[in-house]
Amino acid sequence: MLNNCIQAYPPSKVKRKVYEFSRLLSGTLKFELVPREAIWTSQFNNHFPGKKDTGLYFLASERERFEIYTALVEFLRNKDSVMRMLINDVVLLLITKSLIRMNTTRAI
Numbered sequence: 370m371l372n373n374c375i376q377a378y379p380p381s382k383v384k385r386k387v388y389e390f391s392r393l394l395s396g397t398l399k400f401e402l403v404p405r406e407a408i409w410t411s412q413f414n415n416h417f418p419g420k421k422d423t424g425l426y427f428l429a430s431e432r433e434r435f436e437i438y439t440a441l442v443e444f445l446r447n448k449d450s451v452m453r454m455l456i457n458d459v460v461l462l463l464i465t466k467s468l469i470r471m472n473t474t475r476a477i
Contacts, residue, residue: 375427375434377425377426378428380420387425390424398461402450402452404448412460418468445464
């Protein structure tokens with residue numbers, strides 16, 4: 370959970386690796402804010418990630434916290450930034466839905 374307002378949810382089909390990683394997520398997560406272009410090439414080889422690249426969805430944890438969630442998404446979009454965290458040599462990136470291409474099939 371991110372600052373008690375955003376919670377991780379798995380997609381309908383979860384890869385085993387993602388499931389095992391998600392079990393490491395507990396409590397409040399501490400991310401760093403980074404410019405998207407600073408990591409985009411190294412992480413995605415300049416392609417836009419798609420639905421199949423998504424391991425977890427992060428959504429507002431409760432209806433009354435939706436405004437905080439929306440403000441965070443707008444901030445990330447306006448600053449062209451992503452949120453990054455490293456857990457056990459795994460890079461966890463939070464990107465806005467506008468950066469995800471729903472029709473791509475390439476897995477990262």
